[in-house]
Amino acid sequence: MNKNILYIGIAVIAGLLAGYLIFGGSTQTSNTDTENSNISDDHDHSGESMVQMWTCSMHPQIMQPESGDCPICGMDLIPAETSADGLAMNEIKMTKNAMALANVQTVKVGNTSSDRENAVSLSGTIKLNEEANAIQASxxxxxxxxxxxxxxxxxxxKGQLLATIYAPxxxxxxxxxxxxxxxKESQPELYRAVRNKLQLWKLTERQINSIEDTGKVLENFPIYATVSGTVSEKLASEGDYVKQGQxxxxxxxxxSVWAEFDVYENQIAQFKVGQKIKIISNAYPNKVFDASVSFIDPVLNTRTRTVAxxxxxxxNDRLFKPGMFVSGKIESSTTSPSGQLSIPATAVMWTGERSLVYIKTNPNEPVFExxxxxLGNRNGDDFTVVSGLENGDEIVTNGTYTVDAAAQLQGKKSMMNKDRLTAESEAPIMKIELPQAFQVSFRAALDHYIDMKDxxxxxxxxxxxxYAxxxxxxxxxxxxxxxxxxxxxxxxxxxxxxDAIGDNPNLENQRAHFVMLNENFVPLAKNIDGLNERLYIKKCPMANNNKGAFWLSNQKEIRNPYYGEQMMTCGSIIDSIQ
Incomplete structure (x- = not known):
């Protein structure tokens, strides 16, 4: 009887426990789900859609969705600025603080008006009038x-004594x-010939007659100025021996002086001889001097792409000093068509081949591209735009180079790099045909090269x-x-x-020669057939003063020969030799 009661009691306890586990846990779970549901309703998930990107402080073109090492230099990646999320490939975003410090200003592109002043501003210098120069010679x-x-x-x-010369x-x-x-009575022709010779040496009639009358020989002879002016160059000194005509x-x-101005290649058609030009000097900013274009250089300066x-x-009043800076304003002989786009000259960056501007792509945010x-002609302080911009585009007019520097730091397209930077670039490899005997001997040298690289x-x-x-x-x-x-x-x-590597014990000097070695050795190795193992062509972008350098390796793992332990994994595989 007692045993039955005990069994019944155990069964009741087990049933209660099972019911608690089933219904009690379900209730708790339900309550928990309700709480989570409420939290989910109140929590803002907008930030969860933003994926944290990671970049390298030395190679900002590297962007990865998770932390790790830079595939180029092996340094630890750092979190990229989340403010750059949502931007196009070559767009950059600046902070308001950076905008204020750089005084970045923008303006919307507009059309020129038909009644606009059509004057061209030029910069130049005062130079000597070479037509009025004279050389005083011996x-x-x-x-x-x-x-x-x-x-x-x-x-x-003119007539002033300049120098005294002893002339044997x-x-x-x-x-x-x-x-x-x-x-002279018996040989008059000889007498006249001697006098003429002295006259050719610029002796005056008075001097010649004095020598003839006195019968005395002069050892030192004077040289007199033939023109009046200012000494612009001293070409001899006392005691110098000079030749005739020196x-x-x-x-x-x-x-009179010259005011000489530089005109850009795309402005040449606007000028012609005889055009009126108003000139202002920095020394006399309140005075305007009128002149006319007297000469246009027929030869273009290929270095500056300008014409003088x-x-x-x-x-006459000696107001102008050679070397002074002057500015000129000249009426252009061509007119700008009404409705043509115009931008300030300060907005344009020059690279020699390209004309670049930064446009603001987001009207409400400091985002630029x-x-x-x-460009067309320059009128005053503005350029006309032939193509590349549309009416209403907002461009940077002040602080342009600061914006470009920010683009470079973020690895975006900029003035200095036409395309986005990439982690890899091709090695200087060319296809050449090598004799079989050459290939056999070269393969024997490769083993020693690999040992040297290690x-x-x-x-x-x-x-x-x-090994070198x-x-x-x-x-x-x-x-x-x-x-x-x-x-x-x-x-x-x-x-x-x-040989240079083998003879020099200095490691840095050896590595410098190793750069040049690979530029010649790798192209040959690339064209060798029948290798016993695959060779990898690798590149370290930071070696050779950040110009990049190559090397060969029989291992896929990056082990940098240019920096060793300092930056062992800096580099990447750019090609391989089967």
């Missing part, structure tokens, strides 16, 4: 005993004159030298018969670099 060989001109800028007058030839000619004077001084007449135009300015445009990885300069010498010896045994000029050059330079 008329005979001799030594300058005295030079009466002490400094550049000194004023000289003139001493002999004076003796001839004295002798010929005694024979310049002593350069004298410039500053009563010139105007002559009267300078670079755009290449084609020594570079370990930063062991002594082993590097050993053995690799060089292998290459020196190659028969050059059948090789083309280019192949011989690659081989010769490879041997030269290996």
């Amino acid at each position: 008329y005979f060989d001799g030594r300058i005993e005295r030079l009466n001109i002490d400094y550049v800028g000194q004023e000289v007058k 030839n003139l001493v002999a000619a004076q003796q001839e004159l004295i002798t010929a004077a005694s024979l 310049p002593i001084l350069k004298v410039s007449n500053l009563n 135009i010139r105007a002559v300015l009267q300078n 670079m755009r290449e445009i084609t 020594a570079f990885v370990e930063s062991n300069s002594k082993q590097v030298s050993v 010498k053995s690799t060089s010896q292998k290459l020196k045994t190659i028969n050059l018969e059948g090789l083309g000029k280019m192949e011989k050059t690659h081989l010769t330079k490879s041997i030269k670099m290996l």
Whole structure:
């Protein structure tokens, strides 16, 4: 009886426990779900759709959805700014603080009006009027005993004594004159010939008559100024020996000067000789000087892509000094069509081949994108736009280079890189045909090269030298018969670099030569057939002063020979040799 009661009690307890587990847990779960449902209703999930991207501080073009190592340099990735989410590939976003610090200003592109002032602003300098320059030269060989001109800028007058010269030839000619004077009755032709020779040496009639009358020979002869002006260049000094016709001084007449301006290639058609130009000097900002274009250089300066135009300015009051900066405004001979787009010159960045601007792509946010445009003529401080912009586009007019710098830092298309940066680039490989005998000998040298590369990885300069010498010896045994000029050059330079590596114990110097070695060695290796194992062509973008450098390896794992332990995994595989 007691046993039955015990069994019944155990069954009741088990039933209660089972009911609690089934219905009680369900109720709790239901309550929990209700709570979670309420939390879900109140919680803002807008941020959960934003995927956190990770980038490299040294290679901002790397963007990955999770943390890890940079595939280029091996550095730890850092969280990318979430503010860049939702932007197009080459768009950048600046903070309001950065915009304020750089004083970034924008303006909407508009059309030119038909009644707009059609003047072109130019910048230039005051230069010497070369038409008014004169050279004071020596008329005979001799030594300058005295030079009466002490400094550049000194004023000289026509007829002023410039220098005194000792001339041995003139001493002999004076003796001839004295002798010929005694024979002028019997030999008049000889007498006239001697006098003419002295006249050609710029001696005056008075000087010649004095020599003839006194019978005394002068040792030192004077040189007089033939023009008035300002000494612009001193070409000789006291004690110098000069030849007949050798310049002593350069004298410039500053009563007139040139105002010379540079005109861009796309502006040339707007100018012609005779056009009126108004000139303002920085020294006299409240004065306007009127002149006319007197010369247009027929030759384009290929370095600056400009042509010089010139105007002559009267300078009797010596207001203009050669070297002064001036600005000019000239009425353009062409007119801008009504309705043509126009932008400020400050908005344009020049790269030599391209004209670039930054447009604001979001009217409510500081989001910008670079755009290449084609420009027309320049009118004053504005350019007309041929293509690339539309009426109403908003462009950066101040702080343009700051925006471009931000684009470069974010790895976007910018002034310096036409396309987005990429993690890989192709090695300098060319397809060449190599003789079979060459390939056999070259394959033997590859093993020694791989050993040398491994020594570079370990930063062991002594082993590097050993393997560089053995690799060089292998290459020196190659028969050059059948090789083309280019192949011989690659081989010769490879041997030269290996010898330099082997002879220099300095590791940094060895690595510098290793860069040049691979530029010649890798193209040859690329064209070798029948290798025992696959070789990988790898590149470190940071080596060679961030220009990038290549190397060969028989391992897929990146082990950098240019930095060793400092940056062991910096680099990437860009190709392989089967």
